[in-house]
Each structure stands twice: as C-alpha cells, then as structure tokens.
Amino acid sequence: MTDSSDLGPVPPGGRTRGVIARHVAILVTLLAAWEIACRMGWLDPLFFPYPSAILVGFWRLYVTQGNIWPHLGLTMAEVLAGFLAGSALGIALAVCVGLIDRLRRYLKPYVIVLEATPRIAIGPVIIAAFGFGWTSKTAIVMLVCFFAPFVNTLNGMVGVEPEKVSMFRSMGASKLQTFRKLMLPSALPEISAGLRLAMASALGGALVAEFIASNAGLGVLITQYTGTLNMSSAFVCVLTLSALGYFIFRSMEELDRILVFWTDRDRTARVSRRRLASWRARMGDDA
Amino acid sequence: MKDHLLSRAVPLAKHLLVFAALIAFWEAAAAIGLIDVILLPEPHQIAASIWDLYVENRTIYRHFFITLYEALGGFLVGGALGLALAVGSSLNDSFRRYVSPYAILLNVTPGLALTPIVIAWFGFGYSSKIALGAIVCFFPVFVNTLIALTRSDAETLEMFRSMGASERQIFWKLRVPSALPMIFAGFKIAITTALVGAVVAEFSQATAGIGVLMQRLSFSLDMSAAIAALLSMSLLGLILFTLIELLDDRIVFWRRAARMDAVSRKRRARWTGEREKQSGKPQGRRRST
Structure with missing residues (x-):
C-alpha cells in the first residue's frame, strides 16, 4: 500500500503574491457564479444552498446555536480511540507474525x-453485536484502522x-536486538505510511458507522x-469535516517527519547532535 | 511433472489442514459456549446460509449484480473524470495550479461524509450510488495519473528530444507508457473504494444491493446469513480487483517477460507480413534464416 498525498512537484512559480491573488480570484468567481446561479434559479437552492447561506450557517452552528460542538x-x-486501538493492534500483530x-x-x-x-461493510454486523452506542462506532473505526498498519x-x-x-547475526546480536535495531527502523517508513492511511480512513469509518445507526455525532x-x-x-x-481532515493529514505528516527523521538530512543532523550531547553528558557523569 | 505437482500440492494441503483446524477450533469453542452463537455463528451455520443464499433461495444474485453495476459505474465515471483532469493538469501548468487545491479539498474531505447529500441530490436510485462511488474513487486515479505523467526520466526525455521527437510523440511514446503501471495502481485502489462507496450509499438509503441485504440480515440478527453476505462482498471485491489486474496484464504487457515475448512475437509477425506485402513477394533472406 502506498499513500497518495502530495501531487508531485509543484509547478514553477509556486507561491508568489500574484499566484495567490489569482487563486483567490478564481475561488471568488466560482462562489459568485454559484450564488448567481442560485438567485437566477438555475440551481435549486433547496438542494444547492447559497454560499452566503453556508456562511451564515457556520455562524449559526458554531456561535449562536453552538450545537455542532458536542457532535464534533x-x-x-471515536476516531481517536479507534485509531489508537486499531493501529496498535495492527502493528503488534504484524510484529508477532513477522x-x-x-x-x-x-x-x-x-x-x-x-x-x-x-472494511466498512462489516458495519451492520458490528452494530448488531455491540449495540448503537459509541462502542460499536469505535469498534468499526478500529477495524478500519487495523489493516493498513498491519499490512504495511x-x-x-x-x-x-x-x-x-x-x-547482525554474525556479529552476535540477540533476536531482540535484531528486531529493535534492524527490523523496526527499516520498517518504520512503511509503518508510518500505514498509519497515515489508517488515519485517513478513520474519519470516514466513524461517519459511516454513525450513518448506519446512532443518535449523536x-x-x-x-x-x-x-x-x-x-x-x-x-x-x-461537511466543510467542518474537510477542515478536520486537513488538520489530521497535516499532523500525520508531522508525525511521519518525527518518526522517520533520517529521511531528511537536516533532521538527521539535529537528532544526532542531540544524541551526541546527551551521550557526552552521560559520559561526563561517569568520568 | 509429478514433482512439480507434488511441490504445489503439499503447501496447499497444509493450508487446507490449517483452515480445517481453525474451523474445528471455532466449532468447538461455540459448542462449549466460549463464543456467543447469536453474535458469531458457527461455521456450519454460515455454510448453510451460503447454501441457502446461493443455491436454495438464490436471493443473493439480484443484490450481487446490482452492487456490481453500481461499483463499476462509479469507477468508470470517477476514473474517467480523474484521468481527464490529471491529463489536463499534466499538460498545462497553470490549469494544474488552479485545479489542484480543489482536488486536495476533495481528498481531505471524507467522501463518504457526502452520502446523505449525494442521496438528496441524486435520489434513492442507482444514480446516487454511482455518484458516491465516483466521488470516492476520483482522487486515487487523479493523483496517481498526475504524478506518473509529470515524473519522467530526464535522460530519456533528453534522448527523445535529441532524436527530434515532437511533444505529441513524447507524450504518447514516452510519458503514457512509463505512467501506465502507476495509473493502474491507482485504478486498483479506486475500484475497491468505488465498491465501498456503493455499499455505503446502500446502507444509507436503498431498496436493493448487497449493502441493503447485509443491513436487513444483521438487524434481524440473522448473523450467519449476514456473514454469508459479507463474504460475497469479499468475492465482489476480489472479482473487481482481478478485473483490473487482468487489464493491467494486457495493457502493461512489458512488465511480465512471458507476455512481453508473446506480444513482441505477434508484432514481429505482423511487421514481416506487412513487409512481404509491400515488396510483393516473400523475402528470401528472411526465409533462409
């Protein structure tokens, strides 16, 4: 499994002010076209709400009524609990099997x-087994999050x-040492990719579980x-979920950079400097 | 030959043995009462349900094919859109720059979250399932195609340029062939997600399809039949996946040596045939070799 996150090399002229201005202009034009299409009756506002109505909706749901918070x-x-449990289980089992x-x-x-x-297809069966509460949703997220870390x-x-x-063996390393110093580090990039995949599907899993049968979320x-x-x-x-998805995506990327620090040269240098310092401190104490 | 058969038969027998041991263990655990048979039925009950669904009542076929059509339809629509937009983006930098933010927005939104909205837009029929399938399988195709088409070996590109290849030739003879394996990898991800999209839409609102069948069966606590339906969903996933894999094997023929030989033999035969036709008579030199 691979994860499909970035869109390859950025075209030249990436982040100048003019480009951003044009991005904004395009977005505004699109929204204006949508708004006009609704007002002219080309799009049925019953199904395609006005962009302005969506903005008002944000204010309503988050501030005046504030009813989105408990569901969020x-x-x-559910997502966090399921992700932690599922990926931990997946990695642990894969290590045993490996x-x-x-x-x-x-x-x-x-x-x-x-x-x-x-995976999500197991939803109804799990809901029948665990009931309508949050346990069944967490169980479904867990299941969704299990496979990618396991396989990777x-x-x-x-x-x-x-x-x-x-x-390693000829140097007399024990099985545990071979695992900790060789197998785990060389598997870590793939494990991290698996975690990213799992987290990406976790949100979808929780939502589908709530669609099937639930009373909150x-x-x-x-x-x-x-x-x-x-x-x-x-x-x-839905836009809240997009923002949430983006946040999750970014934080998983950050996690990847921390876990697999040696793929980036600056980070490798920083980590090894820190390790050297702590090693010196320890040796100094001994001496 | 016999050795060959034996060398394949022994691992298979071991696999079967392990499988039988697992089933026996499961049956025994249920018989002692370690497993609640209402929630996790015994294997023989599941087997009976499979028999019932496939042979005796034959209820599954209608649902099976409906879900198959929905998944395929979603894959075709979403895949075509993803392919078209990715090709457009790869050819034109500014198009790509202004399309990619929306593609990323679509990617970070869990597509399945749109289920109720898509159903409100497209109604309760097949079209809403196809639409959801298309939405969720758009991105894998888009991103894989885009990356594969824009990433190319600089040296080969130089080579093509120095031989005087036109942009069109570079696209068709270099970029597309070298992108195909990765595009197919995207298709493989997409077709299973299209199936997920179709099934989830069925969970939400539908009258027929495997998703509906499963939901009905598990909510009436007929768990053995629900698990049988679940297994047929695995079958569906395997069928769809194999379909793409077969296409992959046909189209990206150069990845496997045997297929590559077959294709090049065929091409050479056609080429020599054409040459013979052009010169009007069989070529003596070729025959002598």
Missing part, C-alpha cells in the same frame, strides 16, 4: 480475503534484506440536516 467532540473521540516465519505463510490467504472485503508493518519487516539479518447531524433539507447546515458539517 464525540466523532473526534517474527514467526511459519505463521506468516499460513496467515497470508486470510489477509488477502480480508483486504478484498470493504508486515511488508516492512519482510522487506529487510537477508544479508543485513545475517550480518457529525454523521447523525449531517443525516438529520439533509433529511430536513436544511442543506446549508449539512454543508457546514
């Missing part, structure tokens, strides 16, 4: 079948070059607003 909090809690060669061989067919199943960790551990393993709010054709408020929720 609940959804975030260390035992035979287990991996016999587990492979099941992993393929599970991979082909749309496994791939990363299997991908370690055999020469390096035999090198952003998914419920969107369903309610759409059901009563209050589309501007529904759009506020």
